[in-house]
Amino acid sequence: MNGNMAKQDKTQWSSMYVWMLLVPLFWGGSFATAKHVVTEIPPLVAATIRFGMAGMILALIVTIQSVWKMDVLKVRWKGLLFIAVTGIFGYNALFFVGLHYTSVINGSLIIATMPVFTALGAVLFLKESWSGRTGLGLILTSIGVLVVITEGSLDALLSSSLNIGDLMFVAALICGVLYGLAGKAVMKDVSPLFTTTLTTLFGSLLLAVSSLLEGGWERVPHMSWQGWQEMLYMVVCGTLVGYIIFNKGVEQIGAMKASMYLNLVPIVATLASVVLYGSTVEWQQLLGMIIVLSGLYIAMFAKQK
Template sequence: MPTTGLLFVLLSLLWGGSFVAIDIGLRDLPPVLFAAMRYDVAGLLVLGYAASRTDRWRPRSRWEWTLVAFLGFFMFGAYNALIYIGIDHVSGAVASIVISFGPVLTAGFATTLGIEEPPSRIGALGFLAALVGVVLVADPDPNALLDTNTIGVGIVLLGSVSFAFGAVASRPIDVDLPLSTVQAWAMLVGAAFLHLASPLRGEALSAASVTPSTVAALVYLGVVSGAFAYALYFRLLDRLGPTEINLVGYAEPVVANGLSWLVLGQAIALSTLGGFVAIFTGFFLIKRRALLETVRPADRR
């Protein structure tokens, strides 16, 4: 459907642009505090969306609160703390490519926890290809393995591990709660965790600078790529399903690197580009059957 395709492109643009906004905001705001402020805004707006569009705007049962707390910690709290700290060491464009390793990690955790069947030999080859891609993006210097770039990529990778684990380990927690409601409360729980973690890192609000670019970055991240983009995500998830929506994660780095070049003048290294191709190839090899099954019905029409 043309509308679905346009929404997919729009979501990719909005989420890809968030990496440029993070780069800009980190010039004036401490990373964990910045992430907390983003999800203060996004969480409240998505909660308003849930309250106006669904019949359940808050969790009630113990299992519903358990799910919200679990997702809030792993997929919004720990994930964003590590991503924003990592982008303090590497560019948002590079971080976006490392994050594209996430769907591969998700498949790995699903296999490890017994939720999905073990991968075939081709699937295992795909995992290795994606792992090689991460190494290419990190581009470690043999004489200085703990250089800034390698550390940044490693921290972002840990963030992706947190997100993937949270996404997979939460699957058995089955609740009858609208997705937007779960997302809103998970954002707010994650924001609360980030606010607690920020001073533990020695961050202080007094160290932040309020500039027009900082405010613009926060508004973009909280309102545009936060609340509005997640509303698009919910709609596309219903139309496309989880396998196809994962492809947004591979359109984001393209957008992020293009905008970083246009707006910030950041060039992309050939090794980074090669890493992205390897990660996407790995994802395709792992999920090739599911991806081909989503294409075949369209071919028959």
């Protein structure tokens, strides 16, 4: 009996590793589509619409399924509010506003360190296990991301200089790490659907308040059909599906391993830019993608001898 349960748990965890591949696929695609959306409406307005629409849809699903857990909300509302402030509001607001003050390369380089800090935090504070295989995979994926972002140019890395936008990305990095670490504790024995619904609703309210200070809502009715299609993709794939799977991944495989999938986001964003907007990919970026995939395979799928 115990053997069958252990086998079932192992199969469930293995399938979670595969499901987690959808997170960078959807988030990377959202990154590429967001680049066009924010040319039509302000960043905080776009983020408010994205998470506001997603929150209302999630609330409808939770209501239909009758899975509102008010007792859980009363006990864990502080934790849920914390990950909403950090993961939904803080990260997205700082990320999109920071792009106005710094380059994509600088911002991407800073965010690319998130899996490293999340892994260290998970080992130190959440007592997650660490192995040589995990460390090697983390190093390889980090190197691969740097190669993709800088296109293999050492000059691009060395010529980067800090500015106010970079500081915003550092703050976004901190929010992302806190979200990944706190999420595991907050979501213990709680449905990822319920957790995602509440955090999305909380976060969208905070984004709405900040968007009023930014202004620009009068531009929303004039958005193009392409812009609304891209917004719909971000709502359904990037938010509804992406966050639910990521939260479930943090719950099952831990914050450290779940965060390593984020190294695939720049790869997907690059490929999406090629497919959707005709961008080109250099051989150095292809090499970086191969390194990232190799590191992820070693950390997640390769059997330890």
